[in-house]
Amino acid sequence: xxxxxxxxxxxxxxxxxxxxxxxxxxxxxxxxxxxxxxxxxxxxxxxxxxxxxxxxxxxxxxxxxxxxxxxxxxxxxxxxxxxxxxxxxxxxxxxxxxxxxxxxxxxxxxxxxxxxxxxxxxxxxxxxxxxxxxxxxxxxxxxxxxxxxxxxxxxxxxxxxxxxxxxxxxxxxxxxxxxxxxxxxxxxxxxxxxxxxxxxxxxxxxxxxxxxxxxxxxxxxxxxxxxxxxxxxxxxxxxxxxxxxxxxxxxxxxxxxxxxxxxxxxxxxxxxxxxxxxxxxxxxxxxxxxxxxxxxxxxxxxxxxxxxxxxxxxxxxxxxxxxxxxxxxxxxxxxxxxxxxxxxxxxxxxxxxxxxxxxxxxxxxxxxxxxxxxxxxxxxxxxxxxxxxxxxxxxxxxxxxxxxxxxxxxxxxxxxxxxxxxxxxxxxxxxxxxxxxxxxxxxxxxxxxxxxxxxxxxxxxxxxxxxxxxxxxxxxxxxxxxxxxxxxxxxxxxxxxxxxxxxxxxxxxxxxxxxxxxxxxxxxxxxxxxxxxxxxxxxxxxxxxxxxxxxxxxxxxxxxxxxxxxxxx
Amino acid sequence: xxxxxxxxxxxxxxxxxxxxxxxxxxxxxxxxxxxxxxxxxxxxxxxxxxxxxxxxxxxxxxxxxxxxxxxxxxxxxxxxxxxxxxxxxxxxxxxxxxxxxxxxxxxxxxxxxxxxxxxxxxxxxxxxxxxxxxxxxxxxxxxxxxxxxxxxxxxxxxxxxxxxxxxxxxxxxxxxxxxxxxxxxxxxxxxxxxxxxxxxxxxxxxxxxxxxxxxxxxxxxxxxxxxxxxxxxxxxxxxxxxxxxxxxxxxxxxxxxxxxxxxxxxxxxxxxxxxxxxxxxxxxxxxxxxxxxxxxxxxxxxxxxxxxxxxxxxxxxxxxxxxxxxxxxxxxxxxxxxxxxxxxxxxxx
Numbered sequence: 001x002x003x004x005x006x007x008x009x010x011x012x013x014x015x016x017x018x019x020x021x022x023x024x025x026x027x028x029x030x031x032x033x034x035x036x037x038x039x040x041x042x043x044x045x046x047x048x049x050x051x052x053x054x055x056x057x058x059x060x061x062x063x064x065x066x067x068x069x070x071x072x073x074x075x076x077x078x079x080x081x082x083x084x085x086x087x088x089x090x091x092x093x094x095x096x097x098x099x100x101x102x103x104x105x106x107x108x109x110x111x112x113x114x115x116x117x118x119x120x121x122x123x124x125x126x127x128x129x130x131x132x133x134x135x136x137x138x139x140x141x142x143x144x145x146x147x148x149x150x151x152x153x154x155x156x157x158x159x160x161x162x163x164x165x166x167x168x169x170x171x172x173x174x175x176x177x178x179x180x181x182x183x184x185x186x187x188x189x190x191x192x193x194x195x196x197x198x199x200x201x202x203x204x205x206x207x208x209x210x211x212x213x214x215x216x217x218x219x220x221x222x223x224x225x226x227x228x229x230x231x232x233x234x235x236x237x238x239x240x241x242x243x244x245x246x247x248x249x250x251x252x253x254x255x256x257x258x259x260x261x262x263x264x265x266x267x268x269x270x271x272x273x274x275x276x277x278x279x280x281x282x283x284x285x286x287x288x289x290x291x292x293x294x295x296x297x298x299x300x301x302x303x304x305x306x307x308x309x310x311x312x313x314x315x316x317x318x319x320x321x322x323x324x325x326x327x328x329x330x331x332x333x334x335x336x337x338x339x340x341x342x343x344x345x346x347x348x349x350x351x352x353x354x355x356x357x358x359x360x361x362x363x364x365x366x367x368x369x370x371x372x373x374x375x376x377x378x379x380x381x382x383x384x385x386x387x388x389x390x391x392x393x394x395x396x397x398x399x400x401x402x403x404x405x406x407x408x409x410x411x412x413x414x415x416x417x418x419x420x421x422x423x424x425x426x427x428x429x430x431x432x433x434x435x436x437x438x439x440x441x442x443x444x445x446x447x448x449x450x451x452x453x454x455x456x457x458x459x460x461x462x463x464x465x466x467x468x469x470x471x472x473x474x475x476x477x478x479x480x481x482x483x484x485x486x487x488x489x490x491x492x493x494x495x496x497x498x499x500x501x502x503x504x505x506x507x508x509x510x511x512x513x514x515x516x517x518x519x520x521x522x523x524x525x526x527x528x529x530x531x532x533x534x535x536x537x538x539x540x541x542x543x544x545x546x547x548x549x550x551x552x553x554x555x556x557x558x559x560x561x562x563x564x565x566x567x568x569x
Numbered sequence: 570x571x572x573x574x575x576x577x578x579x580x581x582x583x584x585x586x587x588x589x590x591x592x593x594x595x596x597x598x599x600x601x602x603x604x605x606x607x608x609x610x611x612x613x614x615x616x617x618x619x620x621x622x623x624x625x626x627x628x629x630x631x632x633x634x635x636x637x638x639x640x641x642x643x644x645x646x647x648x649x650x651x652x653x654x655x656x657x658x659x660x661x662x663x664x665x666x667x668x669x670x671x672x673x674x675x676x677x678x679x680x681x682x683x684x685x686x687x688x689x690x691x692x693x694x695x696x697x698x699x700x701x702x703x704x705x706x707x708x709x710x711x712x713x714x715x716x717x718x719x720x721x722x723x724x725x726x727x728x729x730x731x732x733x734x735x736x737x738x739x740x741x742x743x744x745x746x747x748x749x750x751x752x753x754x755x756x757x758x759x760x761x762x763x764x765x766x767x768x769x770x771x772x773x774x775x776x777x778x779x780x781x782x783x784x785x786x787x788x789x790x791x792x793x794x795x796x797x798x799x800x801x802x803x804x805x806x807x808x809x810x811x812x813x814x815x816x817x818x819x820x821x822x823x824x825x826x827x828x829x830x831x832x833x834x835x836x837x838x839x840x841x842x843x844x845x846x847x848x849x850x851x852x853x854x855x856x857x858x859x860x861x862x863x864x865x866x867x868x869x870x871x872x873x874x875x876x877x878x879x880x881x882x883x884x885x886x887x888x889x890x891x892x893x894x895x896x897x898x899x900x901x902x903x904x905x906x907x908x909x910x911x912x913x914x915x916x917x918x
Binding site for chain 2: 399432435436437438439441444445446447449450451452454456457458461480481483484485493494495496497498499511513514515518521522541542543544
């Protein structure tokens, strides 16, 4: 896929969350989508407006660096205000960040610093739900190394942690055994449930009196090992509590686990051996698809394009064919999201047909039929075959705004197929430890010396500051002056911009008074371009360009795209 | 004045506007350029050469307009840096004008290079810059003092400079200036640098480029000894400094560093040898090319890229390309030879 300078393609691997980010109606009904574009750190909100799904850019988190790095990002109504929020933990500095949507902007704030996490060992398992029953989403984590359980809750907007207990008697619980959370035994607060394959016991952990209390709620030794079976958690019997729906693919049996009198009781609710094995990777969803407070289970079989809805009727899970999408081909090539997107009727399924104009389709069950209707179109923006990312570090105040320097690069390189992304801007002007780098001593600024140019200790010290930049990103350091090292008596006067950088730390230094086109000129050097004699062109050796903005030739564009620092999209 | 300017105006303009000016072009500048340079530092009121952004063709003859005073701090700074590169007594008054500029960037350019004009009597100006209101200007003025102390050029005003430097040592707001001042003072007083002084300089919390300028070549004998320090970091810094202060006289430091137990120190030697190499140093180069650490061998190949004019070097690289046990090192050596051969073919064409 190429890189895009707008919404791009939803199927590009970006993370997408569903939630009630705008905070209306039922708190736990997902009404909108939020996605993050890892390559440019943009956040987009997709919500229903004017009869269709509309995507709006709601923020950018270049200041965090890359957040899509494997760290978990949870959604939940953490502060209890009714709207879904995002919460993540940054392992690097043990900080917790909470993102909330307000006035169409996703704003982030530091929720907590948990330095003591580091002392709790690396192995920990997180669960997110309303364990206290206070209305807000809590974070429950288990530290495997000392078997302790900790609860993180928001009170008055601040996050605090409490020790909830110790399960050393169970041994280590991070051995791969399955955990679920839900409103299993009551409708007031969420609980945590696990199954131990070693003895087939089921344990339910409930929070009361500031402690996580564990009760043995079932034993399924009669079933044999069940941890390899398929499970879904939802309210299938319409009692407002969470049930476990279990399917054994080899036998085709379906069982429902419900809590009665504090015990998890199992009963067989059907057999689908007539469907063949269902554990072939076909997608399943559960939810209130019919618009009543009873959850159903829905699956799609790519083999014949049929969609089947399973509803618990009396003691049986009854299946009905709700549609066929065979003419659309194999639907598993699309990503699906479930939610209360159109905000009436039941839950919907949503997908984007990226093969046919990025049209979003909403699938809703009406009159026992799943019907698909176009629900909006997202615009990719312009496509670029490659991209670079710039970061700016200010040691002095630039005469022209940083944005003007950035735009100069973006506008000159864009037509040559290089998407220029803004990484971050870091203000280091008041950092006194960098005083001696503010007037930067440089070596000869001969950028194209093979295999690498010479740099000074000062350049090495400055270019080591690459906070927020990924390894291939280009960092522009705006200094007050660039002074030639003068290490010999050779005449030398420094430079306005200098694109020599220590190996592996691509970047350039720029005098604060440099005209904006010096920035693309230096980035051009970083991407392998040399000087030329034509004053119309960007790579002219001095700032006396004629016909501003200066030109970049087709060959130069091609050369820069071929540079290792230019990332192929 | 402007209408009578010689025809080198465009050359000067080119150089003032150059983004990365070449050493050769700067070296060619002579006193004829001074009026033009001065026009960038302190242009005559209301007189502005047309096309200062490069649209001017040759000399500004008719093309003089009466417009608003023109001043560009970036060009003024560059012009001031060029002025102090012109070793001519006529450069002094222009340098003095630049030293009096209201812009610290312009004064800093003078402070960094004014040592080149020392023989023409700029001590007073230098003393003034040591007391400048701007910390960066003070830092570079101090480093300029270090370059010419304790020579004859500062003798007449030595007490004044000493007093200023003592003040900086005690009170300066710039940590780098406070750290550097004692070394500069020592040089002013003609006191010999001791091994402990140099060791202290190595540990100072300023960039090694500043330290190199502050201790000067006088520190080299001590650095050669410190290269053998048991502390690899200290030894590696000593190699870097020896290279900076000693240039081609740093050979003995590099030789010792190449034999150090720590790969970090040998790596510093591999890096420095590109500047310190002399015919006769082939054994040091050979030793580094055969180092047990691939990173050291790789760095030595990189340094060899700048030593192609020495006939023995390509032969040593060829051996590495043939026999080294590390793929990366062999590839780098191969690439170097390929480039040098291509360059030779081009030359002969």
